[in-house]
Structures are given as C-alpha cells and as structure tokens.
Amino acid sequence: MQFTLGQFEQGRTTILPVFVGQSLDAFGLKSKDYYGKKKDHPVFADHAGTRFILVGLGEPSKFKVNKLREALALGARAAVKEGETAVTVVLPLAADVQLSVADVVFVGVESYLMGEYRYDRYKSNKEELTVKSVVLASFGDDLTDQADAVKKGEAYAQGNIIARDLMNAPSNKLKPFGLADFVTQQFAGTKAQVEVLKGDDLEAHRFVGLQAVGKGSVHPPAMIKVTYQGDASKQHVALVGKGMTFDTGGISLKIARDISDMRMDMGGAAAVIGALHILVALDAPVNVTMLVPTAESMPDGNAFLPGDVLEYPNGKTVHVGNTDAEGRLILADALLWSKELGAETVVDIATLTGACMMALGKKIAGLWGDDAAVSGLVESSKLIGEYVWPMPELEEYQDLFYSPFADLRNITETPGAITAAMFLRHFVAETQNWAHLDIAGTMMYNKVSAYGNEGGTGFGARLLADWVIGQ
Numbered sequence: 001m002q003f004t005l006g007q008f009e010q011g012r013t014t015i016l017p018v019f020v021g022q023s024l025d026a027f028g029l030k031s032k033d034y035y036g037k038k039k040d041h042p043v044f045a046d047h048a049g050t051r052f053i054l055v056g057l058g059e060p061s062k063f064k065v066n067k068l069r070e071a072l073a074l075g076a077r078a079a080v081k082e083g084e085t086a087v088t089v090v091l092p093l094a095a096d097v098q099l100s101v102a103d104v105v106f107v108g109v110e111s112y113l114m115g116e117y118r119y120d121r122y123k124s125n126k127e128e129l130t131v132k133s134v135v136l137a138s139f140g141d142d143l144t145d146q147a148d149a150v151k152k153g154e155a156y157a158q159g160n161i162i163a164r165d166l167m168n169a170p171s172n173k174l175k176p177f178g179l180a181d182f183v184t185q186q187f188a189g190t191k192a193q194v195e196v197l198k199g200d201d202l203e204a205h206r207f208v209g210l211q212a213v214g215k216g217s218v219h220p221p222a223m224i225k226v227t228y229q230g231d232a233s234k235q236h237v238a239l240v241g242k243g244m245t246f247d248t249g250g251i252s253l254k255i256a257r258d259i260s261d262m263r264m265d266m267g268g269a270a271a272v273i274g275a276l277h278i279l280v281a282l283d284a285p286v287n288v289t290m291l292v293p294t295a296e297s298m299p300d301g302n303a304f305l306p307g308d309v310l311e312y313p314n315g316k317t318v319h320v321g322n323t324d325a326e327g328r329l330i331l332a333d334a335l336l337w338s339k340e341l342g343a344e345t346v347v348d349i350a351t352l353t354g355a356c357m358m359a360l361g362k363k364i365a366g367l368w369g370d371d372a373a374v375s376g377l378v379e380s381s382k383l384i385g386e387y388v389w390p391m392p393e394l395e396e397y398q399d400l401f402y403s404p405f406a407d408l409r410n411i412t413e414t415p416g417a418i419t420a421a422m423f424l425r426h427f428v429a430e431t432q433n434w435a436h437l438d439i440a441g442t443m444m445y446n447k448v449s450a451y452g453n454e455g456g457t458g459f460g461a462r463l464l465a466d467w468v469i470g471q
C-alpha cells in the first residue's frame, strides 16, 4: 500500500468522513444528516464522475478520536468490497477534531490499514486487497510536511496487525517454540537482540512458574527476551507479556462449551511483540527489554497439580490452589527477571482474569500499579483509543491469599482481577515503577467490527509503544 500526501481530485473514488450537519458543498453533494450518523456502514454517493464513500463521524460535540478511526477503517473495507484500486481519503480538519495535523495524518493512515485487516490464512477463498494507492487530502490543513506521520501510522498499524495475526493463529500452528521462532525471525537484521531460553536454561534461571505450568505439555515452555537499545541512556523499561499459546486450565480443566478462544491466551505476548515492532520500525530512541514467558497448559501425567508449592527465587512460596490461575505464575518469573536485568520500570500485560471482563466489559482494560506508570498509560490511551481504567489494590485483601502451607495462594475468592494484580505485586521490586494491564475483556471482537471480522484485537501493542516513546 502506497500512501501519498496530495489533493482531492474529481473522478477518483473518495472516502469522506462527515459530521452530522457538515456542509458538503465543496464536493457538490447535498448535505444529509444521516451521512454523519451512519456508524456501522458507509453510504455511497456519486457526483460529477466521482464516487464518494461517506462515513459518519457523528455529532461534532460528541467526537472522539476512535470515531475517526472507525469511520476510516469502514471506508477502507468498503473500498476493497467495491474493488477499487486507488482512492482518496479526505481527512477532517485538525481544528474540527481537536488534534494536531500530524496526529490526523497518523490516525488516518493507521486506521485505514487496520480496517483492511483480515485473517484468511486458512480460508480457501481469500478476498484480494485491491487498493494499492491512497492519496491523503485535506481542505484547509497543509499536509506537505507530514511524511513522518505517515510512517508512524504505518508502523503502528503493522504493530497491531502482527499482534492480531499472532492472536488469531490457531494453537496447532503456534506452540511456545513457534512463538519464539516468530520473534527471532521478526527481529532478525534489526537493532533488537533476541534470546530464547529453553530446557535447562529455565532451571538455571529458576523460572519455577514457567517450568511448572509447561510441564504437562509435549510442547515445552520457553522464555523469550528481546532487548532494543535505541538510546541506552534512556530509562530501562521492561515489557512483559503473558504467552500461553493454549490454556486448557491444566488439571483444573476449563469446562466451558467452547474454549477455542484460549488460543488467544497469548494476547499479552502478542501486544508486547507488536509494540516492539513499532519501536524498532520507528528507530525510537528508547531502552526496552521485552520478556515473554510462553507455555501450553495441558492436563497430563506430568502436569503440575493443585496443592503443589512453587518456591520463587525472591523467597516467596506459592501454593497452587488452581492450575487455571497459571498466568500469574509465569508472569512472576518474568517480573523477577526484569529486576535482575536492571529494568527501572516494568509493565506487564496479560489476558488474566474473567473477573476483569465482568468489571469493565470488552472495551476497557483494567490497569493497576504505581502512579507514574499508570498515569502515563492513561495519557497514551487518549490518542491511541485503547481504553484503560485505573483500578485499586487494597491492603485488607492480602488476607485472601492465605494458605495453610505457603506464603501465598494463586487463587482467591472475589475480587479476582484485583487480587491477580496484587499477587503480581509480590514479584515486583519496591524500587521498580510497575503497571499491570488485564486484557482478558479486550482481547477479542466477538462480531464483525470496523477493524475486521471476529477475532483478536491486538489490544495493547499501539498503547504500549506510544507510552514507551513518551517516557
């Protein structure tokens, strides 16, 4: 796909986002309120040989940046459906959407590419992406110097697409070592250095959670580490992503009718891999280590058992009350390692608890942690449009971790999302600035959305990249 900064031209198919009440005189079209109101599908109109794909931005007073994203993504999908090969996208005026011109271009490119996404790798009938060139145009803003914003939009979209591809990959096509191979290939030939720890190396590093959780599967676990020093003088940030390529629950087997979405239990890993792609692609002057503990949880003769006690290298012992609360066990390994590696700030992201989805639904991720990291992520989420909500920890809930024979138990009664976060804090050094994102609710679109069919959202890749760059 080639993006060019140019002008509106009659005769070229044009994606036109419109507000309710916006005049369309400049295009020779009659203004109709319903153009602006349509949010689920575009409306087509023709004038003087130009085909317009009108996409709604809603009421100007209720505008938020995701309305622009969704409108342009819908437009992109419509252009493919129509078999177009070249289109113009008329961007809204920066002043009308309260963004900088650069951000309008960034969001425009990013959402266009995200809208074209589809996961059809295992479909015989693949829809061809016919559009090869997109001209970005504006009526009033000068776009001539916005090449960097185009590049940024392309990198962010690609980070999201990588994350979605990984999440959508079926578990028979993506095992822990396969995820490690993907990361090795993804960053080959870049400034990023990949290291994959397996087998005895896991024992040597005392990754007790990862070894326990992965024990039941014939596909062994791994710890994936990627370091990227765009600027080694910057604060060292670690990004930790939960990488369960499939979570059966283990011996505490899941019993739902269809647990095929548990292939997405590596959504946190997908997010940090996508984020790292964005940072590397933009040559961002940051200092980042990515850690992905990856495993497949299976019930088996070798599987770890409820009642097992894990002894972590920080001295904490954990009573496994339920093998399905495995995410926190492998995240604990990576959090402890991040401190050893010298990370001053560490953010983990994980499809962790159904309780988080009960609390916040499918559009908002739960966010816990220290003020500095939390406020930075809240700030980034405003432009990026991946919503987060700061959640509490409460000292009084520490009693819920009580075990008669270990320091902590890995499962508690309600509130499960809060205690999951509080469990993780036991493995974060006091000197570290930490945040935790629970994306169990936001990991999946259950129906067709502006950004594509049902499947993984890639939530967190763009958010984390933006936050790291802002550090």
Ligand SMILES: [Zn+2]
Pocket: 247, 249, 323, 324, 325, 326, 327
């Ligand atoms: Zn689980």
